Amino acid sequence: MTETTSEIISTKMNPNVIPHLHIWEWHIPLYLFLGGLAGGLLVITAAMIVIKRHFGIGPRDEGEGCPCLAVRIGSALAPILLGVGMLFLFLDLAHKLYVWAFYTTVQPTSPMSAGSWILIVFFPMAVLQALLVNKQLVRKLDIGIVNKLIDWTEDHLTLVALLNAHIGIGIGIYTGILLSFFYARPLWSSSILGMLFLVSGISSAAALLLLFAPDKEKPIYSRIDVNALWIEMIVLGLFVLGGITGPANNSAAMMHLIAGDYQMAGISYMWWFWGGFVVLGLLLPMFLEFLEAVGVHIRFPQVAPVLVLMGGLILRFLIVFAGQTYHTFM
Amino acid sequence: MKADKKNYGMVIDTRVCVGCSACVYACKSENSVPEGYCRDWVVQETNGTFPRLSMENRSERCQHCSKAPCVTYCPTGASHYSKDGTVQINRSRCTGCKACLAACPYDARYVHPEGYVDKCSLCEHRLEQGLETACVSVCPTTSLNLVDFNNPEEYAVTMMNGKEVYRQKEHAGTNPSLYWISARNKPGV
Numbered sequence: 001m002t003e004t005t006s007e008i009i010s011t012k013m014n015p016n017v018i019p020h021l022h023i024w025e026w027h028i029p030l031y032l033f034l035g036g037l038a039g040g041l042l043v044i045t046a047a048m049i050v051i052k053r054h055f056g057i058g059p060r061d062e063g064e065g066c067p068c069l070a071v072r073i074g075s076a077l078a079p080i081l082l083g084v085g086m087l088f089l090f091l092d093l094a095h096k097l098y099v100w101a102f103y104t105t106v107q108p109t110s111p112m113s114a115g116s117w118i119l120i121v122f123f124p125m126a127v128l129q130a131l132l133v134n135k136q137l138v139r140k141l142d143i144g145i146v147n148k149l150i151d152w153t154e155d156h157l158t159l160v161a162l163l164n165a166h167i168g169i170g171i172g173i174y175t176g177i178l179l180s181f182f183y184a185r186p187l188w189s190s191s192i193l194g195m196l197f198l199v200s201g202i203s204s205a206a207a208l209l210l211l212f213a214p215d216k217e218k219p220i221y222s223r224i225d226v227n228a229l230w231i232e233m234i235v236l237g238l239f240v241l242g243g244i245t246g247p248a249n250n251s252a253a254m255m256h257l258i259a260g261d262y263q264m265a266g267i268s269y270m271w272w273f274w275g276g277f278v279v280l281g282l283l284l285p286m287f288l289e290f291l292e293a294v295g296v297h298i299r300f301p302q303v304a305p306v307l308v309l310m311g312g313l314i315l316r317f318l319i320v321f322a323g324q325t326y327h328t329f330m
Numbered sequence: 331m332k333a334d335k336k337n338y339g340m341v342i343d344t345r346v347c348v349g350c351s352a353c354v355y356a357c358k359s360e361n362s363v364p365e366g367y368c369r370d371w372v373v374q375e376t377n378g379t380f381p382r383l384s385m386e387n388r389s390e391r392c393q394h395c396s397k398a399p400c401v402t403y404c405p406t407g408a409s410h411y412s413k414d415g416t417v418q419i420n421r422s423r424c425t426g427c428k429a430c431l432a433a434c435p436y437d438a439r440y441v442h443p444e445g446y447v448d449k450c451s452l453c454e455h456r457l458e459q460g461l462e463t464a465c466v467s468v469c470p471t472t473s474l475n476l477v478d479f480n481n482p483e484e485y486a487v488t489m490m491n492g493k494e495v496y497r498q499k500e501h502a503g504t505n506p507s508l509y510w511i512s513a514r515n516k517p518g519v
Contacts, residue, residue, distance in 0.1 A: 004379050011351060012371035012390075014440035016431055023428040023441070094426025095445035101406035101423045112405035112429050184399060184435040184502070329435045329502055 021185070021324040027092035029316040032175045033204070034085030036197050036312065039175070040205025041078040042126055042168030044224060045071045049133070049161035059217050063136050065154075070213035070221065074205070075133045079126040082171075086119060111181050115174045122167050129164050132157050172198030179323060186253035187323040190242055196235045197316075203228035204312035207285075207305035218301075219293075225308060226289040229282055236282070249329050257322040264321050272318050281311015337396075337415035337480040338452055339507030340466070341489060342388060345516050347473040349374055349387035353465035357391075360453065360464035367440050369450040370465055386513035389465065389474060392417065392438040392450035393498065393506035400430035400439065408447075415479070415507065418454060421446040435502045452476075479507065 016023055048071045052058040059068035066072060093099060103120070107113035128149070131138050135150050153160065176197030179188040206225035213221050243254025256262065260269035267276075288304040298304075349372050357363060357370050370391035378384050394416045400409045401417060408423035409430050424446040431439045431447065442448040453463035457476075461467070466474045477486045494512040 004377065005383075007376045009374040010371055010390075011354060011373075012368060012437075014367050014437075016428070016440045017437035021432060021437070023431050092427075094428065094441045094447075095424050096426070098406075098423065098425045098446075101408065101425050105407050107405055107407055109402045110405040110429070112403070112427060116405060181403065182399075182429075182432045184433055188432075324432075328437060329499065 020327065024092065024320055024324065026317075027088040029313075029320040031085040031088045031092070032178070032197065032316045032320065033313050034081045034088070035175045036172055036201025036316070037204050037208065038078045038082035038085065038122075038126070038201075039168045039171030039198070040201035040203070041074045041081070041208065042122075042129075042164050043172065043202055044205050044209065044221075045074040045078070045133075046129065046161040046165035046168060048220075049129075050158055050165065053158045053161075059220065065157075066136055067133050068217055070209045070217045072133045073212045074209050075126075075130045077208070078168075079123060079130055082119070082122065082126070111174065111177045115178060118167070118170050118174055122171055125160065125164050125167055128153060129157075129160050132160060169198060172201040175201065179319065182323075184329045185323045185326070186249040186329055187243070187257055187319070187326055189250065189329075190239055192235060192239050192242060193319070196232070196239050199228055199232040199235050200312050200315055203232050204309050207308035207312075210305040211302060222289050222292055222304075225305070226286055226293070229286045229289075229308065233282055233286075236278075253323075253326045256326045257318065260322065262322070262325050264317065269318065269322050272314060276314045277311050277318065280307055281314055285311070335413070335415075335480055336457075336478050337507070338457060339394060339415065339477055339479050339509065340452075341475045341477050341486050341509045341511065343473045343475070343489065343511045344386045344388045344513045345473075345511060346471040347372075347387040347389060348471060350470065352468045352470060353389045353474060356464040356468035357450070360456075361451070363448075364443050367442070367448075369448070384513065384516075388510060389469075390436075390438075390498075391465075391508070392452075393436055393504065393508045394450075394452060395504035395506045397503060397505045399433040399435065399502075399504060403429045403433040405429060412454065414454070414457060416452045416454060416457075418451055419447060419449065435499050435504065436506075477509075 012018055048058055049067055052067065061067055090096065090099060102116040106117065131146065131150060132154055135154060138146060138150065173194040176194035180191055180193040183189045203225055206221050206228055210218060210221040210225055240254060240258060243250050257269055258273050262269050264272055285304040285307040288298060291298060351372050353370055354368055354372060358368065361369060363369055370389055372387065372389050374385065374387050376383055376385045398417045401411060405427060406423045406425060408420045410418060410420065412418045426441060426445045426447065428441060439447055439449040456463060462476045466476045475486060490509065490511060493515045496510050496512055497506050497508065
């Protein structure tokens, strides 16, 4: 039997959807990366605070009850990185003067509405934690209202951290759920994307802390990182398998990502995915940190964390771009 | 029994569509659609094995779904269901976040150069005055038919009777309000 042909000619010309969806460029993947990183930082630093305060495990506190250096830096970075990410989010809005419309309503079925409210809760809580863990430094600035705020809340750092651990997880999951509710875009239409972005955010945050932490604190973050990477591998495997074994829409969209010859910055998705993300962003840093853990010291210890961070960034760009270049649900 | 509540949609007879694009230009002029964009468009689909080919022309636009993913996803309520059964956009609540573009399985929307998201409104402003949409009023072969599905006129019902009628991506669960009389109903196909 000869092949049946099918040819479709359309006069539709809207640049946002022709030849494929083209709505989000670099702003959104960068925001998803920074949001995941900020969420991950909040989860790790908050957990470190709670575990130290509650179980006495972790690096020694410094000064008047301030946590160790890496926790202090991480707590301060979380709201800063999220702030930068939110700036990109704002820059991506096409109708910027109407940004207030997010905050005059709650749309229960819209993850973006939920996300915009989570961000509002995240910010003051993350800033409060950053102030509390750096109180020695902040008190030196001697700002009346900030001093009062620290006086009121410094006895409740554990509670603040406990809340922040949850908010951090919320932010991390939200960055994936933002995409996964679009069932019209088959690649994104996977609930495990929320977990993937959460774990990737945590591994990236551990990598960032690994860069900043003083030598004696490094082993902790290396261990967190290698475990997060391991979990990330499993979640990524489930994401890929879930796509391949899914219905035609999802399996073809997944193949578009993992075996696609569509190009991003001159390199095909397939190479970005396997070479850039899986090998350079997951396997190689896992191996390097494993070597470090068994006592083989590498000359450039920064290599592994930098690779993890780049892997996190590549993952966000790949998912956002490949989700758009594949056609809609058929 | 006459229902007071309207539920507008369309019945599109692809058997008589010649693909002239009059609907597209009528819409552009009625709704001041900016250059390089369109709210409706014409599709020509050819299927089969040469020389036995069949062709369908059809005028496409927003499907005014009653379970519209764009409304579900809109974070500000800018995309909403209107009381006449159509899906509308409130420009003064639209942030231009573009979530609705990603949510629409029909790719029916675009970002207007002024920043808000735009699409077919089923000429809401004309319906309010008891007029038909611009595309329906200009269609030279009566391929396009405006129908209130809560109170359909007799001809709209008989037109579909016994024919192969479909809705696009019905399995997406969107419950679209556009019905298409397939070109396969033509003799000799």
